[in-house]
Amino acid sequence: MFDPKIIAFYCKWCTSAGADLAGTSRMTYKPNIVGIRVMCSSRVDPEHILDAFKNGADGVLIGGCHPGDCHYESGNYKTQKRITLLKKMINDLGIDKNRLRLEWISAAEGKRFAKVVDEFTDEVQKLGKLKI
């Protein structure tokens, strides 16, 4: 079975705390994900995402705060617009848009974090290895 490599960017305030909650609550989720904590999901430049794909990532997950909850007020709105446009662009560049996923996961949603990781891992597994 193909073992996908997934790079994830978590915002410090919500998704990263959600990941910590999943860990401290001893929830299990698929181990294909490598998390990188950033201060805000809007810190993730489209350049970072393309760089991840170029360097062997089969999928990229961005986790931010729910709308209205951004620690910096409006960072996540910028992220959503960028990721929506970037999905369309990578699709035109031959990378399936479903290899890039944006999710809002709060600090209280450890269970949801584990579920998103499992779901996304399955999806990327179905898409197969990204050959660049």
Add this chain to the structure above:
Amino acid sequence: MAKPKVAFYWCASCGGCEEAVIDLAEDILTVTDAVDIVFWPVALDFKKKDVEAMQDNEIAVSFINGAIRTSEQEEMVNLLRKKSGLIIAFGSCAHIGGIPGLANFSNREEIFDYVYTKTPSTMNPAKTTPQTNTVVDGYELEIPEFYNTVKTLDQTIDVDYYLPGCAPPPDLIMNAVMAILKGELPEKGAVLAPDKSLCDTCPRNDSKPEKLMMKEIKRPHTVEMDPEKCFLAEGVICLGPATRSGCGERCINANMPCRGCFGPVKGVSDFGAKSLSAIASIMGIEGEENMTDEDIQKLVDQIPDPAGLFYMYSLPSSLLRRKVMT
């Protein structure tokens, strides 16, 4: 003392860069007073063998324009690299891939299929396409190989400096030539143009509102554009925020928005990603907290071809370099 020797060469390009050298007008006399042009296929009758006969590093500087698309271009630039002290990537195509680099949205097979069989004026029932080696009456004919992917000059040979632009403007060319003659060049690998972004020098900068926002995206041919106002404030995508300055704002002054021929500002590795980021951030910024996923998708869909727009001049120099095709 012998004058320094200079060469000009063209690869996958349109000839506009050669035109830019001629556009130096009477300044070209200053150049030819100071240097000997020893190779320039478009203008002078020197041959490849003349270059081969030279010592290594005998040419002081070679200005090479065009992207690298065929084995012939690759061979010539490798020869020039060996014979030249300095190599300058001249113009957008050599620098970041340019318009010929848009071929990287396709591949050799698709291009041959379209050009040699599907174009409306073509009759080619045998589906003959160029082959590198062909045997005719017992003789083997060889033509240069057409590569699958267009490359920039620095993906092919070591490049010392870059002169950006489609085509580079005369003042930047003269500045570069003078810097070389006086030995006042910056560190190797530098782009011989300002490090600021185009917005910084744009004559319309004063008309830019404090908070830039685009409620909707308008395409240049669908609106009458105010000749004095910032394009972005009018809803027309302009890549000025991500593009290096130094062009003389030629497009802006012709009332057309920037499309990024000067490439990214210093420190950016993917022009398309950076310009996408800049544009997406100011789209629908007013009331963004109330936008649904569908609203955002609708706004984004007003850009019909983001990859073609944001990588118009720079696909081969992007992180992915080409469309992923399996």
